[in-house]
Amino acid sequence: xxxxxxxxxxxxxxxxxxxxxxxxxxxxxxxxxxxxxxxxxxxxxxxxxxxxxxxxxxxxxxxxxxxxxxxxxxxxxxxxxxxxxxxxxxxxxxxxxxxxxxxxxxxxxxxxxxxxxxxxxxxxxxxxxxxxxxxxxxxxxxxxxxxxxxxxxxxxxxxxxxxxxxxxxxxxxxxxxxxxxxxxxxxxxxxxxxxxxxxxxxxxxxxxxxxxxxxxxxxxxxxxxxxxxxxxxxxxxxxxxxxxxxxxxxxx
Numbered sequence: 169x170x171x172x173x174x175x176x177x178x179x180x181x182x183x184x185x186x187x188x189x190x191x192x193x194x195x196x197x198x199x200x201x202x203x204x205x206x207x208x209x210x211x212x213x214x215x216x217x218x219x220x221x222x223x224x225x226x227x228x229x230x231x232x233x234x235x236x237x238x239x240x241x242x243x244x245x246x247x248x249x250x251x252x253x254x255x256x257x258x259x260x261x262x263x264x265x266x267x268x269x270x271x272x273x274x275x276x277x278x279x280x281x282x283x284x285x286x287x288x289x290x291x292x293x294x295x296x297x298x299x300x301x302x303x304x305x306x307x308x309x310x311x312x313x314x315x316x317x318x319x320x321x322x323x324x325x326x327x328x329x330x331x332x333x334x335x336x337x338x339x340x341x342x343x344x345x346x347x348x349x350x351x352x353x354x355x356x357x358x359x360x361x362x363x364x365x366x367x368x369x370x371x372x373x374x375x376x377x378x379x380x381x382x383x384x385x386x387x388x389x390x391x392x393x394x395x396x397x398x399x400x401x402x403x404x405x406x407x408x409x410x411x412x413x414x415x416x417x418x419x420x
């Protein structure tokens with residue numbers, strides 16, 4: 169992987185699944201990495217496992233004050249932020265633990281469950297980028313990567329509110345990219361290209377043979393490291409599928 173010595177990265181929701189895999193890849197490539205979780209102990213444990221150049225902090229991406237305080241802490245400890253990976257989110261299990269075998273119609277979804285998923289993913293992406301981008305503009309450089317999902321998932325039966333949260337995040341990312349066009353801060357989207365392991369999208373009743381077909385979260389490593397590297401300078405408003413990354417890169 170590309171050496172990222174000197175790169176200062178902030179990855180939200182990075183104590184498991186895709187977030188942890190991306191944080192690990194960035195740290196292994198030499199970046200200094202801050203990871204967040206709503207739970208301070210979980211963040212500290214995950215960071216300790218990633219190495220001495222990684223630290224964890226409690227941050228609720230839904231909360232404007234918590235975001236401001238968390239970003240200020242990361243900036244102070246790292247001296248700046250070069251990369252924001254907007255990954256924090258919660259899956260369908262929080263509103264329907266049996267969402268694959270027993271899809272729940274949208275009218276049976278609780279308003280609180282709907283709000284929690286949307287606020288964590290969509291409002292969280294907005295608040296994090298809103299806090300970090302001005303710092304990046306001041307330093308004259310920066311990269312935002314928004315973690316998205318397959319388009320089929322966005323409109324799948326029984327996938328309210330998870331699917332709409334992905335559609336909203338993609339629209340938000342495109343608008344942010346338009347607002348930052350021709351400037352020093354780039355915005356791109358990254359998605360696995362399939363269901364990964366250790367996320368809120370894995371129901372308890374999934375058969376063993378189906379689990380074997382799940383993507384390893386480590387698939388997110390090469391593209392996130394590349395997006396943080398000098399090779400990706402100027403790459404802007406792209407939608408990159410991790411499972412197809414090598415082919416996408418070869419076609420550039």
